[in-house]
Amino acid sequence: MMSKFAIFILLALSATVYAESPHCIxxxxxxxxxxxxxxxxxxxxxxxxxxxxxxxVIGTEIICKQGRL
Structure with a gap:
């Protein structure tokens, strides 16, 4: 279960990469x-x-995706 969790987090965060990496907490x-x-x-x-x-958030629109691991 934990490996799926780690892979999801890595994919979710890497999907947001632009010219510079975002700062996250x-x-x-x-x-x-x-x-x-x-x-x-x-x-x-x-x-x-x-x-x-x-x-x-893209402009004034909030886009959400939900699912199960």
Whole structure:
């Protein structure tokens, strides 16, 4: 389970790479990991139920994808 989690985080963060890498901060609370980057990307992973959400701000629009690991 943890290897799928690590791969997802790496893919989610690498998908946001532009000319320069974004600065990100992460916080873990209970079974959730929340990562917020200065490029407007927020990733939330819940390891207890295997769910994830990735949201990105593009202009004035917020685009989110959700799924299960």
């Amino acid at each position: 992460s916080e873990t609370k209970n079974s959730s990991l929340v990562t917020q980057c200065d490029d407007g990307t927020v990733t939330i992973v819940n390891s207890s139920n295997g769910s994830y959400s990735v949201c990105k």
